[in-house]
Amino acid sequence: MNKIKTYKSDAYAAIHETMAGMYDAGVIDKKTMREFDEACLTPVHAFSxxxxxxxxxxxxxxxxxxxxxxxxxxxxxxxxxxxxxxxxxxxxxxxxxxxxxxxxxxx
Amino acid sequence: MNKIKTYKSDAYAAIHETMAGMYDAGVIDKKTMREFDEACLTPVHAFSxxxxxxxxxxxxxxxxxxxxxxxxxxxxxxxxxxxxxxxxxxxxxxxxxxxxxxxxxxx
DNA sequence: TTGCAATATAGGACTTGGTTCTATATATTC
DNA sequence: GAATATATAGAACCAAGTCCTATATTGCAA
Structure with missing residues (x-):
């Protein structure tokens, strides 16, 4: 049975959706997805x-x-x-x- | 690393905004701003x-x-x-x- | 009970970031 | 001119951070 997840804030939900999109696109794996979903952190991009x-x-x-x-x-x-x-x-x-x-x- | 001079960090944020505003307004030059920044950084202590x-x-x-x-x-x-x-x-x-x-x- | 996931310790091997040193060059300031 | 601040350049060293595996415990769900 599916559990309906609730989010602390709209920002959390927004980030979750972004990360979920990255997961769907294969950019990140499921484990990383869980980690971001839990920590709700903004991703750290590279700097040239x-x-x-x-x-x-x-x-x-x-x-x-x-x-x-x-x-x-x-x-x-x-x-x-x-x-x-x-x-x-x-x-x-x-x-x-x-x-x-x-x-x-x-x- | 060079030794960092100390000032209270909590006071810095507000003062920094004032100083930055003075710099933007041309009241102080870039050199003064740099020296201020250098003088107001809080020291990074060790962690056991x-x-x-x-x-x-x-x-x-x-x-x-x-x-x-x-x-x-x-x-x-x-x-x-x-x-x-x-x-x-x-x-x-x-x-x-x-x-x-x-x-x-x-x- | 059994199974699974999360948490944390433990240790080995590897890569490379950060440090430190010196030398050079260019403005700028006294 | 001398001195200072800024930035480039390159070389050598050390250890932080990564990655991997194995072990042990807890809590939870089937």
Whole structure:
């Protein structure tokens, strides 16, 4: 028998529908679908070298200050923007937060 | 990392908006804004294994869900809490955000 | 009872991000 | 000119994070 799921908010339902669409399209598997459905998190997208540079310049800070916000070295930021190193995991999460909410979100 | 000067983080958000507005209005220049940003960042303190476990349990989520928020694998969270791996850099920044503002701050 | 899913511990092997160092270049400011 | 801030460039090192498997426990449903 099918269980009717109820959602805490319209936003949750909206995200669920988005993720369900990704699942139907084969972009994510069923396990990932359950995880997103449960956690109701916004997906963390990738950042290219130019994306990062554009983001930093949008916030109008130097590499060094940007690095202070992210709690990484200034060299790392330079390497991200030149495509030498590609941020992943927690770093992508921080970049996503900055992109969505601005640097003040991670103060 | 360079040493980060300290100011109270809660006061920062409101002041930052004021300063940003002054910058937009041309009252202060970009250099002053950068220096202000640098001076007002809150320090990122270390997290012990038990600190992380206590933080996660305070937020009442499983290791798996906590990992989703941090955008790391569930194995990583398990290893943090057992002292096998010690989070640093961007990961510490995220943990600090969660400790100060709760999991909803990094949704 | 039996079976299944979720949670968490445990450990091994691998990849690569982040750090640190040095050198170079260009503005800008004193 | 000297000094400072910004950014590129490259090399070497370490460990965080990933992925994999195995084990154990709990709770729930058939």
């Amino acid at each position: 070298a130019t994306d990062i540079k554009a983001l930093r310049e949008r916030e109008e800070v130097s590499q060094r200050v940007f690095a202070l916000y992210m709690n990484v070295s200034k060299d790392s930021v330079s390497q991200w923007e030149r495509g030498i190193k590609k941020p992943a995991g927690p770093t992508l999460k921080l970049l996503s937060l900055v992109k969505q909410k601005g640097l003040s979100a991670i103060t | 294994a038990t600190d992380i476990k206590a933080l996660r349990e305070r937020e009442e989520v499983s290791q798996r869900v906590f990992a989703l928020y941090m955008n790391v694998s569930k194995d990583s969270v398990s290893q943090w809490e057992r002292g096998i791996k010690k989070p640093a850099g961007p990961t510490l920044k995220l943990l600090s955000l969660v400790k100060q503002k709760g999991l909803s701050a990094i949704t």
